[in-house]
Amino acid sequence: DQQVKQNSPSLSVQEGRISILNCDYTNSMFDYFLWYKKYPAEGPTFLISISSIKDKNEDGRFTVFLNKSAKHLSLHIVPSQPGDSAVYFCAARASYNQGGKLIFGQGTELSVKP
């Protein structure tokens, strides 16, 4: 049972345009969400996060939106750059969670073309 889903395995965007990566979840007890970026042959690196008490968090070119009623979050990258080409994972934590365990989605591979 996949509690965090990224239904688009891949996304291709032109440089300078907006990239929108989507993530859906099923567990209403999730209270904290994160996005990670992963380059080939490297470990995932933290990108941005959002608490369930907010609906938007912004950090430079990256903005995460949370729609709790729809159990949906999205990551917007504006403007997209070729260096943003990577696999993006969303992750979630449940409020009752012990040990800080995160549940990850399957990942979306973003390709930004010059």
Place this chain on the structure above:
Amino acid sequence: DAGITQSPRHKVTETGTPVTLRCHQTENHRYMYWYRQDPGHGLRLIHYSYGVKDTDKGEVSDGYSVSRSKTEDFLLTLESATSSQTSVYFCAIKRQEGADRQYFGPGTRLTVL
């Protein structure tokens, strides 16, 4: 740089052999995690540790054991490797109590023939 190293970085082994992967951190953090990454599955938690000798199972713990005898080292053991355990394994740490952000090591690519 999260101060995490993993060894070995690559390993090829045969079905039925034991394999131990090592995660080493330099910052004395309490929480450490082992994940596997597979296409179509993202990252899945195998085991985690919340202190020396304190460990617990994750969602895909069958076939794996862990040990943590020192704060800085978290070992993942495949007692008898199977082809289904071919994967990329990542270790992660959590830097602060109550924080949710995890920092990942560079990964170990394991191939079981």
